[in-house]
Amino acid sequence: xxxxxxxxxxxxxxxxxxxxxxxxxxxxxxxxxxxxxxxxxxxxxxxxxxxxxxxxxxxxxxxxxxxxxxxxxxxxxxxxxxxxxxxxxxxxxxxxxxxxxxxxxxxxxxxxxxxxxxxxxxxxxxxxxxxxxxxxxxxxxxxxxxxxxxxxxxxxxxxxxxxxxxxxxxxxxxxxxxxxxxxxxxxxxxxxxxxxxxxxxxxxxxxxxxxxxxxxxxxxxxxxxxxxxxxxxxxxxxxxxxxxxxxxxxxxxxxxxxxxxxxxxxxxxxxxxxxxxxxxxxxxxxxxxxxxxxxxxxxxxxxxxxxxxxxxxxxxxxxxxxxxxxxxxxxxxxxxxxxxxxxxxxxxxxxxxxxxxxxxxxxxxxxxxxxxxxxxxxxxxxxxxxxxxxxxxxxxxxxxxxxxxxxxxxxxxxxxxxxxxxxxxxxxxxxxxxxxxxxxxxxxxxxxxxxxxxxxxxxxxxxxxxxxxxxxxxxxxxxxxxxxxxxxxxxxxxxxxxxxxxxxxxxxxxxxxxxxxxxxxxxxxxxxxxxxxxxxxxxxxxxxxxxxxxxxxxxxxxxxxx
Numbered sequence: 001x002x003x004x005x006x007x008x009x010x011x012x013x014x015x016x017x018x019x020x021x022x023x024x025x026x027x028x029x030x031x032x033x034x035x036x037x038x039x040x041x042x043x044x045x046x047x048x049x050x051x052x053x054x055x056x057x058x059x060x061x062x063x064x065x066x067x068x069x070x071x072x073x074x075x076x077x078x079x080x081x082x083x084x085x086x087x088x089x090x091x092x093x094x095x096x097x098x099x100x101x102x103x104x105x106x107x108x109x110x111x112x113x114x115x116x117x118x119x120x121x122x123x124x125x126x127x128x129x130x131x132x133x134x135x136x137x138x139x140x141x142x143x144x145x146x147x148x149x150x151x152x153x154x155x156x157x158x159x160x161x162x163x164x165x166x167x168x169x170x171x172x173x174x175x176x177x178x179x180x181x182x183x184x185x186x187x188x189x190x191x192x193x194x195x196x197x198x199x200x201x202x203x204x205x206x207x208x209x210x211x212x213x214x215x216x217x218x219x220x221x222x223x224x225x226x227x228x229x230x231x232x233x234x235x236x237x238x239x240x241x242x243x244x245x246x247x248x249x250x251x252x253x254x255x256x257x258x259x260x261x262x263x264x265x266x267x268x269x270x271x272x273x274x275x276x277x278x279x280x281x282x283x284x285x286x287x288x289x290x291x292x293x294x295x296x297x298x299x300x301x302x303x304x305x306x307x308x309x310x311x312x313x314x315x316x317x318x319x320x321x322x323x324x325x326x327x328x329x330x331x332x333x334x335x336x337x338x339x340x341x342x343x344x345x346x347x348x349x350x351x352x353x354x355x356x357x358x359x360x361x362x363x364x365x366x367x368x369x370x371x372x373x374x375x376x377x378x379x380x381x382x383x384x385x386x387x388x389x390x391x392x393x394x395x396x397x398x399x400x401x402x403x404x405x406x407x408x409x410x411x412x413x414x415x416x417x418x419x420x421x422x423x424x425x426x427x428x429x430x431x432x433x434x435x436x437x438x439x440x441x442x443x444x445x446x447x448x449x450x451x452x453x454x455x456x457x458x459x460x461x462x463x464x465x466x467x468x469x470x471x472x473x474x475x476x477x478x479x480x481x482x483x484x485x486x487x488x489x490x491x492x493x494x495x496x497x498x499x500x501x502x503x504x505x506x507x508x509x510x511x512x513x514x515x516x517x518x519x520x521x522x523x524x525x526x527x528x529x530x531x532x533x534x535x536x537x538x539x540x541x542x543x544x545x546x547x548x549x550x551x552x553x554x555x556x557x558x559x560x561x562x
Contacts, residue, residue, distance in 0.1 A: 026038050040055045056071075067257075068250055068253035070257050077262075084153060085297045096136075101238065110233075112230060112321070115230060134310075134315045144182055147174065155391065158399075164259055164392075170251050180241055187229070191319060194321070218232075220232075263275055270399040316455075331428065336426075337426030338419045342422060343377045344425050428440060430507055440506055442548075446501075447501065452552060461554065463487050518536045529554075
């Protein structure tokens with residue numbers, strides 16, 4: 001008989017079967033909880049006061065997940081302010097991304113021949129596949145927003161100051177990882193939207209001097225994105241960036257344990273950090289108070305995400321990637337709009353007269369040998385992150401109080417406003433009022449793009465199939481096609497858009513001539529297939545008559561145009 005068996009028999013002889021089994025179960029339970037017996041856990045669940053000595057601190061010294069969490073908090077940081085639980089929510093969304101990502105990996109092959117078909121299968125044949133993809137995509141968007149807000153909150157409260165410089169450093173790394181984790185997954189559906197967005201993003205690397213072409217080749221695996229590029233982005237998305245993220249999340253949390261969560265700025269003396277000097281009467285134990293509070297916040301966040309994915313949110317999936325057809329108004333992912341805005345012409349400083357702005361670009365090109373694309377996109381763009389890394393070291397002010405930090409807070413506000421302005425400049429329509437960054441085509445092509453975009457759903461494609469009455473229907477405000485209320489509504493919307501463009505020039509000075517007319521033509525191609533066309537007749541700048549035609553097909557069972 002083994003030693004363990006002898007001990008068990010001896011214990012049974014001494015205490016009896018019932019007590020022995022109960023003791024063994026409690027021992028196993030204590031090992032599983034890293035130090036908490038069943039009675040300790042029951043006390044936690046019931047909210048009983050912690051006994052002395054407090055056994056609830058054992059998991060913080062004996063278990064990894066609790067080891068990177070403080071054993072107690074100052075009561076001042078347990079309310080919504082000053083943290084707003086943004087750090088917790090960042091970790092929650094990261095966890096959701098890992099879980100949903102593993103689910104999607106099971107049904108996905110990183111190959112141009114299979115990727116898009118796999119996406120269709122996930123959306124149509126895999127149980128809960130569409131829900132999991134929507135959850136994964138929406139979680140990624142939410143994670144970018146929450147991590148950015150977490151950085152902004154940390155800056156606003158001065159929580160990057162000594163002794164938390166390295167904690168801020170790890171936070172900036174996690175911000176970069178979050179952005180590129182989302183960007184690397186952008187290509188995986190292998191549709192037009194993702195293919196051309198990533199093509200734009202990687203083309204910036206090619207513009208970098210010296211190592212640019214090499215870096216671009218490493219990213220794409222070839223001069224153009226293909227099988228090699230898709231595989232590289234897949235590996236970055238499922239291995240490289242998650243691994244870096246997990247490591248830095250652990251380090252980030254450890255540094256929070258090391259220095260504590262910074263108190264509200266108004267509670268600390270200038271130049272001092274009292275986050276770890278928590279008086280006994282101000283302490284709130286992690287178990288059970290903080291743990292249950294975090295579970296509640298995590299549960300609410302997941303519920304909002306899940307309900308959104310199950311109801312109103314649908315992750316976009318456009319037509320199959322086509323390297324030979326560039327969609328109009330192709331843009332980078334929204335969180336890189338600001339970087340695309342840096343590359344727009346006219347010059348990044350739109351308040352300057354055109355000749356002066358052009359002279360500055362010529363100076364950089366002729367004297368420094370830097371084209372505007374290289375200077376603004378490859379040098380200035382990455383410098384934004386370098387600036388974020390340097391924030392704790394360029395702010396000599398020891399005070400964290402808002403009233404003592406007017407200069408830094410003002411600079412932060414200017415920085416945020418500039419990023420917002422550049423983000424608006426990064427979209428095709430440009431910045432409202434100023435028009436900076438507008439890259440539209442001719443008025444007829446823009447009208448067609450508005451109502452029948454190359455990618456995504458326009459109003460013309462939301463007309464129910466049975467309301468697509470065969471024939472050519474003139475665009476007018478009082479359209480009265482029988483049994484087609486949605487078609488009549490869209491005809492009126494196209495009319496009003498045309499009238500606006502006849503009286504208001506776009507930022508490039510282009511205007512639609514007064515005599516321009518339009519119609520929507522619907523043709524029956526097959527019993528369950530129709531072609532819908534928008535036809536615009538206009539005069540070009542020379543006065544010559546022109547006709548612009550754009551069309552798509554829609555099947556009765558597809559619910560959208562192709």
